[in-house]
Amino acid sequence: VMPRPLRPDLHGAWFxxxxxxxxxQDIFSCAADYRYFQSLLAxxxxxxxxxxxxxxLMTTHFHLLLHCPEGGLSAAMxxxxxxxxxxxxxQHERTGPMFEGRxxxxxxxxxxxxxxxxxxxxxxxxxxxxVADLARYRWSSxxxxxxxxxCPTWLHTVELSRQFDDVAGYLEYxxxxxxxxxxxxxxxxxxxxxxGALIDLDRFIASLCGVTVEAIHHRxxxxxxxLLAVTLAVELRMMRSAGLAEHYGLRTAAxxxxxxxxxxxxxxxxxxxxALRAAVLDARTQRVTKGA
Numbered sequence: 001v002m003p004r005p006l007r008p009d010l011h012g013a014w015f016x017x018x019x020x021x022x023x024x025q026d027i028f029s030c031a032a033d034y035r036y037f038q039s040l041l042a043x044x045x046x047x048x049x050x051x052x053x054x055x056x057l058m059t060t061h062f063h064l065l066l067h068c069p070e071g072g073l074s075a076a077m078x079x080x081x082x083x084x085x086x087x088x089x090x091q092h093e094r095t096g097p098m099f100e101g102r103x104x105x106x107x108x109x110x111x112x113x114x115x116x117x118x119x120x121x122x123x124x125x126x127x128x129x130x131v132a133d134l135a136r137y138r139w140s141s142x143x144x145x146x147x148x149x150x151c152p153t154w155l156h157t158v159e160l161s162r163q164f165d166d167v168a169g170y171l172e173y174x175x176x177x178x179x180x181x182x183x184x185x186x187x188x189x190x191x192x193x194x195x196g197a198l199i200d201l202d203r204f205i206a207s208l209c210g211v212t213v214e215a216i217h218h219r220x221x222x223x224x225x226x227l228l229a230v231t232l233a234v235e236l237r238m239m240r241s242a243g244l245a246e247h248y249g250l251r252t253a254a255x256x257x258x259x260x261x262x263x264x265x266x267x268x269x270x271x272x273x274x275a276l277r278a279a280v281l282d283a284r285t286q287r288v289t290k291g292a
Contacts, residue, residue, distance in 0.1 A: 011071045014108040016117045019099045020061030027098055028059055030254050034139045040080045042154040048072035051156045056124040057139040063121040077103050118160040122174045127237050131175050146171045198238050198247055204280050205229050217249055231263025
């Protein structure tokens with residue numbers, strides 16, 4: 001077996017660092033998970049001399065803009081990820097790997113590229129929150145840049161904000177859509193908070209499963225239609241977890257994510273359930289294509 005190539009670890013380099021959960025699984029399941037990951041980033045800045053200039057922590061993945069004056073990227077990310085996974089597995093009673101693999105890092109070689117990368121990272125939560133709430137998303141550094149939260153000692157904000165006269169200038173830079181933006185539009189999804197799209201999903205699933213829409217909202221027995229509905233609603237990011245909890249009669253946002261995790265496990269183990277998911281997605285795609 002060929003050894004994996006070493007990552008570039010040059011002194012003074014800048015990187016856009018990304019990783020996501022294997023098979024789209026959650027890597028953050030509650031507020032404590034997000035806070036713990038942030039604390040590990042803080043420790044890495046001291047232990048390895050890296051600088052965090054922007055971050056966005058999402059349910060299934062994360063983005064970081066890092067500067068490495070003394071190198072240390074690989075060691076820092078190894079520490080952060082290995083300690084986080086061990087603690088997460090213990091806290092949530094799971095085993096095995098969490099991430100798709102080693103983190104991905106993309107070298108950034110100019111100030112303009114750094115600013116664009118920071119903007120991209122700060123806009124990442126737009127998949128799940130409207131632009132008006134972007135600065136209030138708790139698990140992104142954008143709230144700090146926008147003056148919504150105080151700046152932690154381990155976050156560096158000067159590099160990205162110094163080209164703007166004030167906080168409002170940076171806020172506008174990130175919040176205003178530009179023609180170069182490529183936020184992917186998901187097929188058939190009308191955006192976060194779209195109750196109509198969620199009801200459409202319930203109807204597709206109810207029809208293909210031969211049950212009523214009301215049955216999808218019943219919390220009893222082995223309800224495959226309900227499990228698939230919650231799993232797909234999370235996968236397609238049709239609404240924030242709190243809204244999905246209310247829609248499907250679950251107690252908390254964490255219950256939504258736990259249900260979706262069970263759904264993903266069943267998709268991997270049950271070919272019939274996986275085929276049902278494919279049929280639902282095909283039906284929705286055909287409906288959108290026809291303009292229904």
